Amino acid sequence: MSNRKVLVIASAGGHLTQALCACHHVDDIVLVTTHLLVNDDKIQKIYKIWSTQKNVFIHFVNIFYAVYVLVKERPRAVFST
Known part of the structure; x- marks a missing residue:
């Protein structure tokens, strides 16, 4: 059976709602967001990333965390809003 996992990256709120509506046909969703x-x-x-509004160095932490999530989950597709 092929990998049908989709990694959805969205901030909380309207973007997250739109992303989940766009992926309604997918049964295996892994979500990366700023709120749980x-x-x-x-x-x-669900993987939670840190907000980068208060500290610019958090970007570097989030980059390494994103690589970790990609390697661990191995999604078939990545969908971002």
């Missing part, structure tokens, strides 16, 4: 206030049965795992 998501409740959807199709989301298998």
Whole structure:
């Protein structure tokens, strides 16, 4: 069976709602967001990244964390808003 996992990257709010609506046909969703206030049965795992508004060095931490998530999850596609 092929890998049908989709990695969705979206900030909380309207962008997240739009991303989940666009991926409604996918059964295996891994979400990367800034808030953990998501409740959807199709989301298998949620990774939380840090907001970069207060500290510019957090960008570097998030870059390495993003590589970690990609290597660990090995998604078939990445969808970002």
